[in-house]
Amino acid sequence: MRNKTTVSQAISRELLKMIEHGKFPPGSKLPSEMELAAHFGVSRIPIREALSVLRAAGVITSRQGGGSYVEENAATSLLHHIRIEQDDADIIKHLFEMRKILEPEAAYLAALRRTPEQLQQMRNALKRLEIECNDEEKTGQKADIEFHSSIIQATQNPIMIQMMENLSALYERALKITLKPNLKLKQRRKAALKEHRNILSAIEMEEPELARIQSAIHLKNAEKKLSLLL
Amino acid sequence: MRNKTTVSQAISRELLKMIEHGKFPPGSKLPSEMELAAHFGVSRIPIREALSVLRAAGVITSRQGGGSYVEENAATSLLHHIRIEQDDADIIKHLFEMRKILEPEAAYLAALRRTPEQLQQMRNALKRLEIECNDEEKTGQKADIEFHSSIIQATQNPIMIQMMENLSALYERALKITLKPNLKLKQRRKAALKEHRNILSAIEMEEPELARIQSAIHLKNAEKKLSLLL
DNA sequence: ATCATAAAATTTGTATTACAAGCTACTATT
DNA sequence: AATAGTAGCTTGTAATACAAATTTTATGAT
Structure with a gap:
C-alpha cells in the first residue's frame, strides 16, 4: 500500500x-x-x-x-509538515498547549471585532449545542467545532483563522487516532455548555479581557478531562 | 518585476x-x-x-x-496557501498580531524548559547581535532571527516550532516585499539589544512570567517602529 | 572608446505524441 | 458462481517542438 x-x-x-x-x-x-x-x-x-x-x-x-x-529566506515548510504517526500522546499535549495559547487571544480579538452576523453565528451554534446536549444520541461535537470556529472567524485575522483551522484539524485527527471509540464525554457536557455561554456573553458585551479569561477557564477544565483520558 | x-x-x-x-x-x-x-x-x-x-x-x-x-485530512499543511500579494500591507499587521500572541508565550515556555545547550545558543546569538550592533555595515538581522529562533526551539513544542517557523518566514517575506530596501533601522538597535538582554536574563533565571512580559515589551516597541514604516 | 540599440542565444512555459508501469473492471473459462 | 486473464484506463516519464521572456552578444552611432 x-x-x-x-x-x-x-x-x-x-x-x-x-x-x-x-x-x-x-x-x-x-x-x-x-x-x-x-x-x-x-x-x-x-x-x-x-x-x-x-x-x-x-x-x-x-x-x-x-x-x-x-529565495533569500527559504521557507521549507511545505515539505516537512507535521505528520501524526500512531498514538503519540505527546503530540496531543503539544497541540492542546497551542490551543491554550491561541484560543483565549482569539476570544479577546473576537470580542473587539465581531460583526453582528458573526455574533448570530455563535448564537446559532450555541443553540444547537444546547439542543444536542440533551440528546443522548448526539455527541454535539460538530456544533462545538462550529461555535469555536465562529469565534476564530470573528477575529478578522486571516493568519489566526488559518492557524487555528490547521490546529483544530490536527487536534481532532490526533484525538481520533489515540482515543479509541470513546468514553462518555457526557458528564462534563453541562458544565462545558455553561462555559461556552460565558464566553459568548463576554463577546456579546464586547469585553475582550473577560472573553479571554472565560476561554482560558474553559480550556483549563477541558484539559483536566483530557488528562484523565490519556 | x-x-x-x-x-x-x-x-x-x-x-x-x-x-x-x-x-x-x-x-x-x-x-x-x-x-x-x-x-x-x-x-x-x-x-x-x-x-x-x-x-x-x-x-x-x-x-x-x-x-x-x-486526502482525508486535507488541512494538515500549516499556513500554505497564504499568498502575499503586494498591495496587502494589511497582512503585515495580521502577521505581527500573531507574533504578539505567540512570542511572549514562547518566551514563557522557554524559561520553563530550555536546556543548557539552548541557553548557550541564545547567548551566542545575543553576543553576535551585540557585535553587529556596533558595526555600521551589518544589519544584524540574521543574528536577530537566530536569537528568536533559539527561544522558539527551547519551548520543546514541535507545533509551536512549526507555526513560528512558518510565521517568521511569511513575516520576513512580507516585510521585504512591502518595505522597499533601505531605511535605517539603526536608531532603535541599541534599545532593542537591551530588550533582548532582558528576555534572555529572564529565561536564564527561569522566570517564565518575567520572560513573557519582557518579550511583550520588546514586541510592543517593535510595533511602534513598524507602524512608522508603514 | 563608450553607449545605445538590435540581433542572437538561453531559458522557462506549454503543447503534442509516445510509451512504460500499474491499477480497474470486465470477460471468458471453468 | 468463482477465478484467472485480458483489455482499457491512468499515472509517470521521454522526446521534440515552439512561444514568450530574458540575458548575452554583436552592431552601429557618436
Missing part, C-alpha cells in the same frame, strides 16, 4: 537538500532545467515538477527566460 | 479552491489528468505541475495507474 516515491519526488527532496546544504546558496541561480535534467539523467518533466514544488513552497522563484533562483 | 502567474499556478490554486469548497470531498477521486486538461483547456503538463504541488502539500495522493485522491 506504500506509495512508491517517484523520480520527481526524489529530485525535489534532493534539490531541497542541496539548497539547505548550501550547494545553492540563497540568491544564487540554479542550473537550467536542461542542465539539471542531464545531471540527474532524466527528462525535463520530473525536473519541472520538482521545481514547481519548491516554487510553491517559496524555496525558489522562476522567471520565464530568466532562470530559477534560490 | 512582477511575477506573472503561470497557467499551472492558476490551476493549482483553482483546484485547491475546488477541493476546499467541497467540489471534490475528502477521499474522492479527482478526474484524470486528461479530463482535467480538457476541462481547463490546457495540456497535461500544467495539470501535472499543479497536481504535484497539491501532492507535496499533502492535499492529494496519486498512484500510478490508480488516479489521484483527495
Whole structure:
C-alpha cells in the first residue's frame, strides 16, 4: 500500500537538500532545467515538477527566460509538515498547549471585532449545542467545532483563522487516532455548555479581557478531562 | 518585476479552491489528468505541475495507474496557501498580531524548559547581535532571527516550532516585499539589544512570567517602529 | 572608446505524441 | 458462481517542438 516515491519526488527532496546544504546558496541561480535534467539523467518533466514544488513552497522563484533562483529566506515548510504517526500522546499535549495559547487571544480579538452576523453565528451554534446536549444520541461535537470556529472567524485575522483551522484539524485527527471509540464525554457536557455561554456573553458585551479569561477557564477544565483520558 | 502567474499556478490554486469548497470531498477521486486538461483547456503538463504541488502539500495522493485522491485530512499543511500579494500591507499587521500572541508565550515556555545547550545558543546569538550592533555595515538581522529562533526551539513544542517557523518566514517575506530596501533601522538597535538582554536574563533565571512580559515589551516597541514604516 | 540599440542565444512555459508501469473492471473459462 | 486473464484506463516519464521572456552578444552611432 506504500506509495512508491517517484523520480520527481526524489529530485525535489534532493534539490531541497542541496539548497539547505548550501550547494545553492540563497540568491544564487540554479542550473537550467536542461542542465539539471542531464545531471540527474532524466527528462525535463520530473525536473519541472520538482521545481514547481519548491516554487510553491517559496524555496525558489522562476522567471520565464530568466532562470530559477534560490529565495533569500527559504521557507521549507511545505515539505516537512507535521505528520501524526500512531498514538503519540505527546503530540496531543503539544497541540492542546497551542490551543491554550491561541484560543483565549482569539476570544479577546473576537470580542473587539465581531460583526453582528458573526455574533448570530455563535448564537446559532450555541443553540444547537444546547439542543444536542440533551440528546443522548448526539455527541454535539460538530456544533462545538462550529461555535469555536465562529469565534476564530470573528477575529478578522486571516493568519489566526488559518492557524487555528490547521490546529483544530490536527487536534481532532490526533484525538481520533489515540482515543479509541470513546468514553462518555457526557458528564462534563453541562458544565462545558455553561462555559461556552460565558464566553459568548463576554463577546456579546464586547469585553475582550473577560472573553479571554472565560476561554482560558474553559480550556483549563477541558484539559483536566483530557488528562484523565490519556 | 512582477511575477506573472503561470497557467499551472492558476490551476493549482483553482483546484485547491475546488477541493476546499467541497467540489471534490475528502477521499474522492479527482478526474484524470486528461479530463482535467480538457476541462481547463490546457495540456497535461500544467495539470501535472499543479497536481504535484497539491501532492507535496499533502492535499492529494496519486498512484500510478490508480488516479489521484483527495486526502482525508486535507488541512494538515500549516499556513500554505497564504499568498502575499503586494498591495496587502494589511497582512503585515495580521502577521505581527500573531507574533504578539505567540512570542511572549514562547518566551514563557522557554524559561520553563530550555536546556543548557539552548541557553548557550541564545547567548551566542545575543553576543553576535551585540557585535553587529556596533558595526555600521551589518544589519544584524540574521543574528536577530537566530536569537528568536533559539527561544522558539527551547519551548520543546514541535507545533509551536512549526507555526513560528512558518510565521517568521511569511513575516520576513512580507516585510521585504512591502518595505522597499533601505531605511535605517539603526536608531532603535541599541534599545532593542537591551530588550533582548532582558528576555534572555529572564529565561536564564527561569522566570517564565518575567520572560513573557519582557518579550511583550520588546514586541510592543517593535510595533511602534513598524507602524512608522508603514 | 563608450553607449545605445538590435540581433542572437538561453531559458522557462506549454503543447503534442509516445510509451512504460500499474491499477480497474470486465470477460471468458471453468 | 468463482477465478484467472485480458483489455482499457491512468499515472509517470521521454522526446521534440515552439512561444514568450530574458540575458548575452554583436552592431552601429557618436
